[in-house]
Amino acid sequence: MNDVIIIGGSFAGLAAALQLGRARRNVTVLDTGLPRNRFAGHSHGLLGHDHKPPLDILVEARQQLTRYPTIRLVSARADSISGIIGHFSVLTGDGESLEGRRLILSYGVVDQMPDVPGFAESWGTSIVPCPYCDGFEVADQHWGLVWSGPQSMNQIRLFHDWTDRLTLFADGHDIAPDTRADMVRRNIPVVDGRITEIVRHGSRNATVKLDSARDVAVDILFAHPRTRPSASLHESLGLATVNTPTGIVLKVDERRETSIPGIYAAGDLTNPGMPSVTIASWQGATAGISAQQSMLA
Template sequence: MDDVIIIGGSFAGLAAALQLGRSRRKVTVLDTGLPRNRFAGHSHGLLGHDHKPPLEILAEARRQLARYPTVRLVNARADSVSGAIDNFSVFTGDGESLAARRLILSYGVADQMPDVPGFAKGWGTSIVPCPYCDGFEVADQHWGLVWSGPQSHNQVRLFHDWTDRLTVFADGHGIPPDIRADLAHRNTPVVEGRINEIAHNGGHTAVNLETGGNVAVDILFAHPRNKPSASLHESLSLATVDTPLGIALKVDERRETSLPGIYAAGDLANPGMPSVTLASSHGATAGISAQQSMLV
């Protein structure tokens, strides 16, 4: 029996495995090799790894984990989970049956691409969600923001730390008059009409509208809805919290979920800003919390 099974081996999962491996706890990490930020050319804001490709960072992390004999990395999907604290069972897509005293869920979320031609093609490169991840590299350029709801108003306020050239695309959303007045005060134009297509041409992004017009920007920020990459939390009946873009697992300060012995980290349990720094921090916290919960 393992001490801990970690389901999901991106930044959060591997950070948890590192802490547990250094504690000489027996750990199995199950991972499908499809991290959320695999579409991004570079990852930013992670101390010591700024401006490195995310897949390169993860590959190096796996190489470093190889020095810990109690950590096993397995390329497999967890198909089902059952049991309770000190006696969890995990069945993989390869037909393997595993047992552990604790579980850490870090299988992340998957962004749900809108049915707009060109959106998926540009995701992670010319269409991005996070100014902390990509804002510095495109500072002072012309930014576009696809309005997704009330939370977009705060994005407008936030973006002005990087650029004074911002265009909002309403994309069919009704923007209240008071917010429109504030956008006008900030010299932020609003383009009406639903987005019909997004074209990528020579470093610029052309947002084509159903009305027939188009607006060119240097970078487009958008926040599509997301959903957990697996449904294991549903079969376990874990508590969740609603966010403007989807759901997240509810955890306490130790990253423990509503079911004792199960911890969660990364975007799956972060209702705020997605970040490799936060994912790594939360993963390390989950690993340490799981280890300390097994002390006698």
């Protein structure tokens, strides 16, 4: 029997596996090979790996885990979970049945792209969600932001550390008069109308086409589409969730334990609105250590 089965082998899952492997616990990591940030050319802000392609970092991480004989990496999807703390069962898409004393869910989320031509094709290059990840490379250039709700005001205040040139796209949303007045005070133009197409130019620049206004060219476009968990295992388990402005995430305590004893979660699956490799790795390490300590005699 495994001590821990980890479902999801990106940054959070591998960070958890590393801590458990160093504690000489038997671990199986199931992974589909589709990390959320696979569309990004480079990952930024991760100490020691700044400006490296995220897939290259993951390849190196998996190679490093081969040092630990108690870690098993499996390319497979988890189809179902059953059992209770001390004896969980996981059935994979390949028909393998795994037993584990603890579970860590780190299968991440999927960004739900709007039905706008060019949007999905530009995601991770001309359209990005996080200024901490990509802001430095386009500092002092013309940024665009697609309004997604009141939480967009936090982004507007945040962006000021990187640029003073920002255009806000309402994209059909009703923006309150006081918010519009604040945009005037900040010298931020608000462009009304729905976005009908994104035309990408090179690696970053894009033209935003609208149904009721002129086209607007920007050097980078920030957007925050809603997310959903990339699997439904938490639903079948009945785990408690939290509905946030950007999507549903799993509810966890300070030890990363979910509402069911013995099941832990980490990474974007638990982290509303702050996609970060650094944070995912920290949460994964915390989940791994918490799972290990929960099994001490």
